[in-house]
């Protein structure tokens with residue numbers, strides 16, 4: 379991005395205000411009204427207090443000169459000022475309380491929107507790093523940034539009103555001093571706004587490097603990384619990179635802080651000079667009796683507080699840049715279009731359930747969004763009801779991609795997939811997915827108890843212990859479970875207290891059992907389900923699998939040929955294309971890629 383574009387980008391960030399205020403209003407209309415009303419009162423009080431202060435001084439001077447009436451007025455006025463100060467303290471507390479309550483409301487509303495959006499996103503969004511970053515950033519600061527933006531905006535309004543009332547008081551006293559003081563403040567305002575913008579640009583420029591810093595920190599503090607960090611001695615290297623980045627950040631921050639200091643000092647001297655010039659004028663007029671001593675005191679207090687209000691506005695402008703950057707990221711995330719899973723026809727078509735349905739891929743090609751290379755190219759395959767298909771091929775051949783297309787986690791770029799004669803695009807995705815049972819290569823280790831780890835495969839049966847035990851039996855997990863201290867009630871994983879850690883193979887057995895929870899599934903998909911399971915367990919699993927999946931379609935991805943050979947049909951994928959297709963015997967007879975790979979592995983076992 380060019381400098382100019384960045385500048386415009388930063389300027390346009392203030393466009394986030396209306397959207398933020400809308401959210402704020404939705405979070406709590408009553409809170410918004412209370413905050414607005416309290417802000418208005420808080421904005422008007424300082425001028426009233428300063429004015430009463432002036433009246434007190436004038437009355438004291440008059441009383442000292444012998445006026446009895448003035449003496450009694452002094453008491454009344456001091457009482458009034460006390461009342462106003464009390465009011466001011468109450469309003470300030472009220473503002474803090476309202477903000478605290480709004481923080482909870484607004485944070486909650488936003489977190490829920492962020493999570494709802496996450497549910498609506500498709501797999502491609504999660505696999506796209508830019509979108510993923512947006513979501514993580516949105517989550518990280520949802521509790522603080524929006525409220526801060528609103529608070530700063532209110533604070534600018536409050537300080538501007540206060541300044542306006544002060545100016546009105548001063549105009550009556552000396553119109554020229556108002557002009558001089560405003561003129562002396564303008565350079566400070568411009569300089570601060572520019573420096574805040576520079577700070578903001580620095581912040582947004584280095585956002586990617588900031589993420590790198592977080593990542594380095596993450597490597598050194600995660601349980602999942604500690605073995606490699608220790609074995610490869612990565613500590614000094616990672617820490618060194620962390621330090622270098624940090625020092626770069628620090629150098630930039632320091633330079634900006636010095637610039638801020640120099641400008642602040644220079645312009646501060648200018649406005650101080652203007653102030654004392656006007657002070658001289660006002661003091662001279664008070665000495666000559668043109669204005670009262672109370673007027674002079676009013677001038678002093680209004681000006682000092684006016685400076686604080688002005689400084690408050692500058693600070694708010696600075697932090698609003700950062701808050702608005704966050705909001706633009708949040709709105710961009712919430713606006714990601716997610717219509718990809720909608721059906722083409724209404725009502726969606728649905729092949730009869732509980733019926734064996736054939737699956738057909740017709741000339742399917744696919745490449746990942748933003749990628750040049752084809753992950754699948756002109757793939758045609760037919761799976762008859764009850765058939766077992768094994769997908770084999772080297773890493774990156776396209777096996778998992780094919781499964782993603784079947785589950786409509788992605789759409790083919792060319793060609794079509796049919797389920798029971800219906801184009802997948804015309805089916806409701808939830809209907810489609812509910813017909814599949816699957817164990818993915820990167821299955822999830824839920825940090826819940828054993829029963830839940832299995833029951834999650836079919837949420838309506840989460841409490842059905844008999845069905846869970848049956849699934850555990852079918853998935854080959856019951857042996858593992860019996861050995862656990864509280865069997866099905868054992869908490870798993872290392873995240874929470876009393877969690878029991880399992881071996882990779884034991885976790886995998888639970889994942890298989892989870893897939894078996896869907897006993898009405900019409901298709902079973904096992905994406906390398908045996909990678910961590912020992913040979914004996916694998917054999918047992920497949921025998922059970924053959925029996926259980928007898929009348930269903932099953933798709934198995936495996937690198938173990940002892941497993942693969944059991945399938946009715948084997949598809950050898952190579953560079954996204956079906957290189958060979960047939961039964962084990964047919965492919966062995968063909969003596970091509972499959973036969974070569976099979977013999978290679980068999981020799982490995984024999985040696």
Ligand SMILES: Nc1ncnc2c1ncn2[C@@H]1O[C@H](COP(=O)(O)OP(=O)(O)OP(=O)(O)O)[C@@H](O)[C@H]1O
Pocket residue numbers: 505746749753771772773774775776777778779780819
């Ligand atoms: N999310 C993704 N975004 C972009 N490209 C991807 C993505 N996932 C996979 N690919 C690419 O698509 C191709 C096919 O990958 P796929 O995961 O289907 O291979 P696979 O046959 O399952 O491999 P493995 O045996 O290693 O699991 C690879 O070239 C890979 O780099």
